[in-house]
Amino acid sequence: MAIPSDAPGMIPASPHVHAAFEPRQFFYHVNWRSRAYHAGATLTAHHGSGSDFAGFASLLACPDPKRIDIRASVRTVPRQWLVRTYLERAAIRVYAIVDVSSSMFFQGEANLRQQVTEFVSSLAWSVTRQGDAFGMAAAHDALPHTWQVPPSFQPGTAQAVAQRMTQYWQQAAPQNHGASAMPAAMAAIGAQRALVFLLSDFYWPEALMQQVLQAGQPHDVMPVVLRDRTATEGLPAFGWARLRDMESGEVRSWMLRQGLHQRIMDHDRQHMQALNARFLTAGTRPPLWLKPDWRAEEVSRHLMESMA
């Protein structure tokens, strides 16, 4: 399905933001079988004209004399002609589900929005190059329509997606938006198994986390954690600071000092381990902690290693 290039309200992004688009290609592989019929790289369960040997079948059942296997036929008792059958390879759908809640607008050491744009457009580029369908959805408390891209094989998907994202980021940052529509975005993928890249900072309440993971149960979910290091590390050495939570709007003050730094860092480490454990129990792939200076090779390596 093509991306409507003349979507309402779509304005050409300003060149200096868009100029940063430079897709990087990384490679992924899945160990489950596609159920689609669109030609692609992933093994399917159905027999056809592929190159992956599936087994033998009677010539009568599968009347293709080209593939008669004489050795196998000779061994049969009573004699009959056997034909080799093969599995087809088909495309899969790859989704990027992006959390665009207020906390993703946090500006610290790294620009999370820039990171999201780079990663998603690179993903779109890689997916299109690999011959799979790329779809995208995003959610905060609602589902912003700019982000909803149905799966598409079109070659220009990466550019179009990058343009859309850039345009979205240029709007004013939404205030006090949570990520409550994430389960809905996940559910919108449909029942057919897909590879889902879940991009978020995962500063989620446990209930939301559970809902999202439950909605992602039929799919091959690859959590991509985008977190700014400066939220919990490298805080000002001493002083009294008032902080406002970007999502809930809760105000808290911190009397920053040695002891509190240590506690915050310890807590952050614990939270990180807890998050890893949470994904492990939920049956997703191990999360990819995306650093600001991520490289496509690292992502490919992680994807290969984590192929469950």
Place this chain on the structure above:
Amino acid sequence: MWHDIAQQGWLATGYGEHWGLAHGWPLLLLPLALLPWRWQGQIHFPHPALQGLPVDPLSVWLERSWKATLSLLIMALSLALSGPYLKSQFVEKVGRGAHVMIVLDRSASMNEPFVKKGDAQARVPKMEVARKVLKTLVAQGHDDLMGMVTFSTSPILAAPLGNDRVFVQAALDATEAGGMGFTAVARGLGMALDYFADQPVTGARAMVLVSDGGAHLDGKTQDMLRAMFMRQQASLYWIYLRSESGVSLKQSLAEGENIDAYPEYALHEYFQTLNVPYRVYEAENPEAVMAAVRDIARLKNKPTRYLEPVSRQDLSQYAYGLAWLAAVLLAVMFGLELKRWQS
């Protein structure tokens, strides 16, 4: 019913009776003290996820104390502006001493010295001598209640009977303006006695009459004064400043002399019939006056209970002090506050 309760509560606060406010309108500023608890105008650094992070009790209390201090500052300032005060009150005190009422003659003759001849030092006016000596009397008795009435033709209340020394001293200073008129002893004494009238008998009462001459009292006045002295139980000390030409009270009159020609003598005769302790000090010179005063100052007797007035007390200084304290605290906390997020 609620109205009554509110009214009783209002009365119980003692507003108007014990304390008051100079201005009412600054109290309208008091609700501003709620502002720090509502106002979110400070610099807030955005943070992606605070919920998951540990709560720091010290920071929580710092935030609360910041708000409380700000409220306190606003309240203290508006209270200070409204100017609360304690109304003048009476404090009961117990002292030892006498109630002394000085009755000072300010007639024209008091401006004259004791002796007509002699050098300037000897020719000090009688008034000045009396004033100097009375001042030492006033300065000595620290627990005495004192008052003063001056009289010439009419009595003038100079200082009411009380513990206020400065008042009496000032009244004595005021007699520097020269005397004038005649000597109306009876009215001066009457007025002074009046000041004992509304007081319980809690100490010895003494009238110190300082005068340089007498006056003739008619029979009706004599009876009235006698009755007043009896009623008030006041003893009388007369410091008679005798000038050179004056008659001496110590020696009795010569036979055949008319008593009306010597009013001092007639007065002395009359005072002796008052049935109250009476002493006369005849002073021909400053030293003699001094001796008389020393005698009177020795009057120490049963405990004296009296009410001392406390003047109206301004309470806004305490509110200002509180505001100052709050401001210093706020300054310290403001200094602690981070203006920029910089590691």
